[in-house]
Amino acid sequence: xxxxxxxxxxxxxxxxxARMAHLACAKDGRPYIVPITIAVAEHSIYSFSLPxxxxxxxxxxxxxxxxxxxxxxxxxxxxxxxxxxxxxxxxRIGSKLEREHAWSLLSAHANWWxxxxxxxxxxxxxxxxxxxxxxxxxxxxxxxxxx
Amino acid sequence: xxxxxxxxxxxxxxxxxARMAHLACAKDGRPYIVPITIAVAEHSIYSFSLPxxxxxxxxxxxxxxxxxxxxxxxxxxxxxxxxxxxxxxxxRIGSKLEREHAWSLLSAHANWWxxxxxxxxxxxxxxxxxxxxxxxxxxxxxxxxxx
Numbered sequence: 645x646x647x648x649x650x651x652x653x654x655x656x657x658x659x660x661x662a663r664m665a666h667l668a669c670a671k672d673g674r675p676y677i678v679p680i681t682i683a684v685a686e687h688s689i690y691s692f693s694l695p696x697x698x699x700x701x702x703x704x705x706x707x708x709x710x711x712x713x714x715x716x717x718x719x720x721x722x723x724x725x726x727x728x729x730x731x732x733x734x735x736r737i738g739s740k741l742e743r744e745h746a747w748s749l750l751s752a753h754a755n756w757w758x759x760x761x762x763x764x765x766x767x768x769x770x771x772x773x774x775x776x777x778x779x780x781x782x783x784x785x786x787x788x789x790x791x
Numbered sequence: 792x793x794x795x796x797x798x799x800x801x802x803x804x805x806x807x808x809a810r811m812a813h814l815a816c817a818k819d820g821r822p823y824i825v826p827i828t829i830a831v832a833e834h835s836i837y838s839f840s841l842p843x844x845x846x847x848x849x850x851x852x853x854x855x856x857x858x859x860x861x862x863x864x865x866x867x868x869x870x871x872x873x874x875x876x877x878x879x880x881x882x883r884i885g886s887k888l889e890r891e892h893a894w895s896l897l898s899a900h901a902n903w904w905x906x907x908x909x910x911x912x913x914x915x916x917x918x919x920x921x922x923x924x925x926x927x928x929x930x931x932x933x934x935x936x937x938x
Contacts, residue, residue, distance in 0.1 A: 666858065668815035668822035675815035675822045675856045679870055709822045711813065723826055 683749035830896035
């Protein structure tokens, strides 16, 4: 097994193929990490969420870090880490088209019960999904390749 | 599919069964996330690493967040999130026994090529592994159960 850095185009390919990622945000020096459902297009990473801790934290501090794993056969793996910024896509003029684009990409494979999609049912009030994108500032990756 | 909170004993069971986790640390308002190899005993999460960004950041700010996934069959999943603190286990009196305990647990299943275990080979100098533990401050979990 050899571990190597991956070129950016390979990192982007791993990102585009991923349905799930791990997202970290931070507030007052404390990190928070959650699994999320993603869809990637044009160097933006789209996702959605119900209101909650991660949305509150990212609104207060848009710096985020996102990581994607890709486990192959025979012990090989790829890991991509993105440093980026949270941008909310509210349901109003200016972000409506991008919000609909995000939903069309995400709804192609996201199921409501997947991590990040829904919270435990605690109320009969229909949930209000929020859409957002992560813009990519830097992206690095490593892979372990069987020899 | 129903999503529910998990009781603490179930969270701990997921944690103890895990070999891999995602760890987030933070510095100057910026989060950083990496996959790591873990072993859990007596409410401490043990891991090891080569020197690098995450170790530097955790030495500067010991607040960390660790998350473990457990994907079952039929779309079910469990996710456990731990808020805790980084404690380095240096190779000297005071932490030597715990460091050896950590290594005995980790070496039972960790391979050098796994995420978090090694970096890309850039030098012939033998790598110097660092051992650390994450103490658990709070632990929460959710699971999606097929109906």
